[in-house]
Amino acid sequence: xxxxxQTPRYLIKTRGQQVTLSCSPISGHRxxxxxxxxxxQGLQFLFEYFSETQRNKxxxxxxxxxxxxxxxxxxxxVSTLELGDSALYLCASSSLTGGGEHQExxxxxxxxxxxxx
Amino acid sequence: xxxxxxxxxxMFVQEKEAVTxxxxxxxxxxxxxxxxxxxxxxxxxxxxxxxxxxDQQNATEGRYSLxxxxxxKSANLVISASQLGDSAMYFCAMRxxxxxxxxxxxxxxxxxxxxx
Numbered sequence: 001x002x003x004x005x006q007t008p009r010y011l012i013k014t015r016g017q018q019v020t021l022s023c024s025p026i027s028g029h030r031x032x033x034x035x036x037x038x039x040x041q042g043l044q045f046l047f048e049y050f051s052e053t054q055r056n057k058x059x060x061x062x063x064x065x066x067x068x069x070x071x072x073x074x075x076x077x078v079s080t081l082e083l084g085d086s087a088l089y090l091c092a093s094s095s096l097t098g099g100g101e102h103q104e105x106x107x108x109x110x111x112x113x114x115x116x117x
Numbered sequence: 118x119x120x121x122x123x124x125x126x127x128m129f130v131q132e133k134e135a136v137t138x139x140x141x142x143x144x145x146x147x148x149x150x151x152x153x154x155x156x157x158x159x160x161x162x163x164x165x166x167x168x169x170x171x172d173q174q175n176a177t178e179g180r181y182s183l184x185x186x187x188x189x190k191s192a193n194l195v196i197s198a199s200q201l202g203d204s205a206m207y208f209c210a211m212r213x214x215x216x217x218x219x220x221x222x223x224x225x226x227x228x229x230x231x232x233x
Contacts, residue, residue, distance in 0.1 A: 033220070043208065043223040056220050088160055092221075105152065106221060108162035 002027065004109035006091050012115045018079040021112045025072050025093030032074040033106060034066060037088040046089075049074055078114075086116045120144065121209050121224035129230050130199045137184070138194040138227045140209030149213045151192040152221065153183065156206040165207075168192055199231045 005024045013019050025032050034046040045058040049068035066076040072093075078085055092106035122141045130136040142151065153165040168176045168183045176183040184193040196203055206228050210221040 035221075035223075042225050043210075043221075045220045045222070048220060058220070090160075090162060092162070105164050105167055107164060108154070111160040113160070 004091060004093050004107055006089075006109040006112050008112060009110060010113050010115075012117065013081050014117050015081055015083060017081050018077060019081060019114060020075055020077045021089055021091075021114075023074045023076075023091030023093075023109060025074070025091075026095075026107055029093035029095050029107075030072050031094045031104075032068055032072065033092045033094075034074070034076050035090045035092065036060075037090060037111075038084075038086070043090075046076065081116045083116050086114060088113050120222045121211055123209055123224035123227050125227045126225070127228045127230070129232060130196075132201060132231055132233050133198055135195060135197045136199055136229065138196070138207050138209075138229065140192045140194065140224060142190050142192060142209070142211050144190075144211065144213055146213040149211055151183070151185070152210045152212070153181070153192075153194045154208045154210060155203075156208060156226070158205070162208070166194065196229075201231050201233060204229060204231045 007022045031050045033048040035043050036046055037043045046060055047054055047066050048056040052068045063079045068074045088111045090108050090111045092108045094104045094106045120143050124139055149170045151168045154162045155165055156162050166176050166178045166181045166183050168185045175185050180197045182195045184195055206226045208226045209224045212221050
């Protein structure tokens, strides 16, 4: 089974621009979560989607948004980029059925490295 | 308050020796899951092992085992027979409750270096 894929792998943008990152989950997985990883803040949860609905959101400004399509693929968008948005953005998928099984493992993609200049 | 604490920023171990990476957690929820992930320099988070709060036995996956001490709220990762390829960042993470959320809370990580 193919793993989680993320595109692009690397991205360079300038302040004020916007960016869209894409994530394709493992086939059959319906839950997709996004995380931001920076040296200073570590790994922080951005949001989670299940069956095209955002179920949980982390403490990030409204510039960060996302969506999920009917095929479970997900995109996240960051508008009006700031220098502090430079980070590794990780997407994870799981086969969580919606019943809240905390033992469901999240499988991560290789990440998108975003550099904002 | 930090929910996941990893007190060892860096650890060194000789090849073929065992090493323990510490993780303590804080939760009032009786139902939770604990995970360990490995992150090589490439950036991808690789799932290693899972322990549920109701599991009676410590989890094991090949050379990885989890020393779960519920009363002490600790979930230490033990890597036996270290290999050079084990050099990476290791993260402990927790998911709380049956609320249907996929949110994982991560610790700051421990950088493991395996010396030949």
